[in-house]
Amino acid sequence: MEVDLPADLAPLLHAASEFASYPGLQNDASVKEFLDRFPLHVLLSVLQRNADVNGVEDTLVSCLDKIFRTSYGASLLPDYSQFIQAGLQANSQFIRCLSCKAVSYLLENSSNVVSSLQVIIEYNIYPLLLTCLVHGDEKTSAASLGAIQSIAKFPEGISIIFPTDGEEYSLIKNIAAQSSSVARTRILALLAKLFSLSSTVASAIYSSNLLNLFEIEINNGNDMLATLSALEILNELVESPHSSMFLLRTTLFQLLTNMISNSSVDSILRSRAALISGRILSSSEAYAAVNISSVTALLEAIDRRLKVLGSQNTDESESALEALGMTGATNQGANLLLASSSSVAAHVVESAFDRHSRGKQLAGLHALATICGADRSENSRVLDDKAEENLRRLIYTAAANTPKLKPSGLFLSALKQEPEIRLAGYRLVSALVARRWSLTEVCSEPEIIDIVTDAKIETAKNGMDARYECCASISKALLSSNLLHDAAFADIAGKLQGAVRRGPYLTKERQEAQPLVMTAERF
CATH class of the missing domain: 1.25.10 (Leucine-rich Repeat Variant)
Known part of the structure; x- marks a missing residue:
């Protein structure tokens, strides 16, 4: 549709600049008011026809981003799907980035997800997003990745990315086979992000044999940096709670x-x-x-x-x-x-x-x-x-191979070192005292008990917490053991219980009220 543009763009650009520079997010009411003055189709037409004019692209892209972030602005996007499609193929990285974000805004604010996903299918949006992912600049690639994640969050969206005929994930493999190492790394990053969304998406990635792309890249002995990047992304993927069940099948x-x-x-x-x-x-x-x-x-x-x-x-x-x-x-x-x-x-x-x-x-x-x-x-x-x-x-x-001779000496040695080592020592003792032999070793060394019951020995919160946890673990293990028949161990149990009651952090000793004595005033 041909749109008559204002002869003087200055008022529009000034208003768009003010709208875009508003601190924080705009609300639906302010967006409606702005679009009543400058309709969306006018803004888009100005951007398409005057993008090469100094200041137009930056101003309008920022303004449109603010508009589409709102629920009202996003609700208008289905009527401007051709703009999204064209924007994803634009030469300008700014416009491509905005179009990628528009896909995310469309899905995140949609009251009818199925209808919004149908728009993505009808206008062939997903393959264009993949192109932006591998060929866009850093911001465009990140925005594209976010948009594809938004699609995959819905069951109907998963079938867009991983259809039963396998066409789309064959597209991913074909792109990876013909791309630079940077582009291949971006594809692996996309797979890792999608994998973490749900076990359903992870299963689709596994079933499509896309994990094989990690194997190919890791096996690539010609490019150490590419291999290291693949390992770093695989490390991210492994953090997903459902990763083991799929990775161990490869x-x-x-x-x-x-x-x-x-x-x-x-x-x-x-x-x-x-x-x-x-x-x-x-x-x-x-x-x-x-x-x-x-x-x-x-x-x-x-x-x-x-x-x-x-x-x-x-x-x-x-x-x-x-x-x-x-x-x-x-x-x-x-x-x-x-x-x-x-x-x-x-x-x-x-x-x-x-x-x-x-x-x-x-x-x-x-x-x-x-x-x-x-x-x-x-x-x-x-x-x-x-x-x-x-x-x-x-x-x-x-222990026998050191001057300490006994395990208690090894534990004490760790607890007497600098804070980082001491914190690790607390973790170890906390776990080991579940064993009677270790509990006996710990309780037979008075210095260990002095350290774990001393609320002043640690100054950092993580150290205080680790010391307290260690103290509580020893106390609990000792109280549930039969060592309390020994008077010495009973005394230790009392000391530990007192420290547990005081809590993990520095506490002021209870101060008694002191009488205040003053000399009498004389006139």
Whole structure:
């Protein structure tokens, strides 16, 4: 439709600039009032015909963005679907970015989602969004990603992106095969964002074999940066709660294990592969899908790397220890790790009490705490008999090989170091006291009790919380044990209970009122 434009654009542009510069969001009433003065079709026509005029594009794009953000503005978009379609193909990145956002606004404010999605189908919006994703500038690509996410939030939208005939996800594969490394990275980022939306979308991605794009990129030995980007995005994808059930059905886990074992692979890539593998195995659901031999192969690969690294305090050794901690986060993983024929558990214990390598000690303490159940419920901390016996043996052996001689000396040593190490020590002791032998060791060392009951020893909130949690864990374990028959332990229990009652933070001692004595005034 031909639109007569005002001869003088100055009043329109001035009003649009003021509208766009209004701080915060506009409301429906202000949008209606503005559009009564300057109808939407006029604004769009001015933008289309005068985009090359200095100041027009910036002003009108900002103004239209404010309009479409409102419920009223978004409700007008179905009548201007051709503008969205044309805008997604415009040469201007500003207009393309606005059009991508318009798709999101349309769906987020729609009172009839099915009708809005029909508009997206009718005007072939989704393929255009994919083009903006891979070829747009940073802002346009981000806006396109957000728009595609908005489509995928609805069941009817999922069928647009993943139709039963497979045409659309074949389009994704074709684009990836013909694109630059930057574009391929954007596609992987899109898959990761979609994967996290729901298990339904994740299942569609898995069924369409799009996870294979991660395998292809990770296997690309010609571009280390592209491989690292793919690993970083995979790490993001693994954070989804339903990731394990799908990833463990692919060859990705085996691929990560192979990377860890391959000495020719850069250490940064090996580190990321270890962390991702550990994160995959950090949930109980993983063990319903994983082949135990695959976990064993991973542990052996990490064991070999730690042996090669030896006493070196490197990022790779710290990542390997962190990965072992995540692998042992569940009962299944901890039992398997402690029962492994490899020496991975020994690496964790030795690193946890190695004061010569601060980074490794910190990683080792946190890993050991996690394996011992710091992040599990109290009734799930103790493992099976074989795992528990190996844990006890490893800690007593580590103590015997140091001047401390006893585990209590190792625990105390960690608690007497700087705040970061001390916090990790609190986590470890909190988890270990679920075992009688460890509880006895802790309670037999007065300095440990003095530290965990001292509300003044920590100044940072996380340290205060960790100390208090440790104190409460020891107290609870002691009260439920039969050690209270010993008078010495009974006294310790009283001291711990008093500290628990005082709470985790600094408290002022109760002050008695003091009489105030003053000399008499004389005239």
